[in-house]
Amino acid sequence: MMRYRRNGVAFIINQFQNNFCKQGPNIVKANIVPSSQINGSNLTFKQNYVTKIDEHLATYEEVAKSVNKPKKIIVDVRNQDEIKTTGQIPSSINIPVKNIQEVLESMSEAEFQRKYHRRKPSQSDELIFYCKSGKRATEATNVALKLGYYKSKKYLPGWDGWNEKNKSYKNT
Secondary structure (H helix, E strand, O other): OOEEEEEOOEEEHHHHHHHHHOOOOOOOOOEEOOOEEEEEEEEEEOOEEEEEEEEEOOOHHHHHHHHOOOOOEEEEEHHHHHHHHHHHOOOOEEHHHHHHHHHHHOOOOHHHHHOOOOOOOOOEEEEEEOOOOOOHHHHHHHHHHHHHOOOOOOOHHHHHHHHHHHHHHOOO
């Protein structure tokens, strides 16, 4: 947050909020609190600003750069029927949200390799979870964080957001 004075009036600018919210109103979850009243030149100005940003959000650019990267694992938490009818992000693996805890906590490395055709993620790897539109991805991210996968993120636009951004590439 940056504060500055101009013409006797104090302004509060939160550049992150201004830029980030242009991407869509459902992208950021933040604690919004009223600022203290700001006085200047017989004017009292009051504004709300973001005090805490969810650091476990992945952007489209992060997801796109993670495709085919061994240390960054994109996990589709939708069920198989959804994936068959819509498709999935390239190089992502499918672990339905109801199985996330069991797979990350109990599945052996060999079994994971056999089932998903890649090595089991370590707690130092970055996991990016997505679903159709965000709810299940949030649940999966919370489970992973509780299990010690602290580099876990959720891609809230989900498959719908990814597909929308990539339609132009498919049609050319």
